[in-house]
Amino acid sequence: MAAAEGGGxxxxxxxPLASGRSIxxxxxxxxxxGGYSHDAVVHALQKCGIRHIDTAKRxxxxxxxxxxxxxxxxxxxDLWITTKxxxxxxxxxxxxxxCLESCERLGVExxxxxxxxxxxxxxxxxxxREVRAETWGAMEELYEKGLCRxxxxxxxxxxxxxxxxxxxxxxxxxxxxxxxxxxxxxELVDYCRSRDIVFxxxxxxxxxxxxxxxxxxxxxxxxGRTPAQICIRWSIQNGxxxxxxxxxxxxxxxxxxxxxxxxxxxxxxxxxxxNINRKLIHLTYPLWKG
Numbered sequence: 001m002a003a004a005e006g007g008g009x010x011x012x013x014x015x016p017l018a019s020g021r022s023i024x025x026x027x028x029x030x031x032x033x034g035g036y037s038h039d040a041v042v043h044a045l046q047k048c049g050i051r052h053i054d055t056a057k058r059x060x061x062x063x064x065x066x067x068x069x070x071x072x073x074x075x076x077x078d079l080w081i082t083t084k085x086x087x088x089x090x091x092x093x094x095x096x097x098x099c100l101e102s103c104e105r106l107g108v109e110x111x112x113x114x115x116x117x118x119x120x121x122x123x124x125x126x127x128x129r130e131v132r133a134e135t136w137g138a139m140e141e142l143y144e145k146g147l148c149r150x151x152x153x154x155x156x157x158x159x160x161x162x163x164x165x166x167x168x169x170x171x172x173x174x175x176x177x178x179x180x181x182x183x184x185x186x187e188l189v190d191y192c193r194s195r196d197i198v199f200x201x202x203x204x205x206x207x208x209x210x211x212x213x214x215x216x217x218x219x220x221x222x223x224g225r226t227p228a229q230i231c232i233r234w235s236i237q238n239g240x241x242x243x244x245x246x247x248x249x250x251x252x253x254x255x256x257x258x259x260x261x262x263x264x265x266x267x268x269x270x271x272x273x274x275n276i277n278r279k280l281i282h283l284t285y286p287l288w289k290g
Contacts, residue, residue: 021150055106056084091123119132179204200242
């Protein structure tokens with residue numbers, strides 16, 4: 001990983017994408033769950049050096065982020081902004097329209113990364129594969145026009161990526177998937193790397209469950225760190241772009257302090273072995289594997 005231009009979150013490296021851009025390895029996740037904190041986002045940008053913000057239309061906070069970014073005083077060109085296309089906007093024309101609407105809500109002229117949020121489509125009369133291919137065709141056009149500097153997917157399995165490979169031209173630059181010590185889909189990580197698709201992990205603290213696990217608490221004491229810092233460092237050290245979320249300024253500050261230590265090899269192996277394939281984020285739609 002190369003050092004990010006502008007420094008990022010206090011020495012945050014950046015990961016190169018096939019698009020020619022580089023994404024900061026640590027970002028701030030946002031969500032519709034647990035509310036949204038304007039002050040926390042401003043703090044992250046002004047005080048913590050965060051330059052990577054991850055959101056989605058589904059979360060309902062794109063317009064709120066515009067206000068926080070403006071108040072922070074951070075220049076647009078110094079930010080990496082990711083948002084996501086919700087399934088109700090899938091399809092060729094809908095996708096292009098939804099992208100412009102997200103840009104308007106965020107107050108930006110372009111997106112650094114635009115993701116298809118779920119592999120499910122749920123469009124009557126069309127297969128998931130057909131709709132994904134049609135939607136991705138629009139994503140490719142948005143990429144070619146520069147409205148989206150990079151494009152990718154989220155929650156896609158190997159089968160979905162293989163279908164896109166057959167149906168489309170541009171390989172997704174990113175696949176964003178749940179990743180934490182209890183859910184480490186290494187086969188999918190390896191597949192993505194073989195295709196030059198950067199793997200981005202959300203939910204790195206396992207919705208807080210990892211913070212109370214005795215083994216992780218023990219490691220935190222060993223390193224003089226917090227359980228959250230151990231989990232985030234583990235994820236980053238595994239080469240995963242990591243986007244913890246928090247609405248508390250002090251927690252965001254804590255989550256950023258992960259670039260001044262390394263976990264020893266035996267501790268990385270120990271954490272890797274904790275995987276029990278425990279997914280905490282489940283799709284509402286039963287056709288996820290379709």
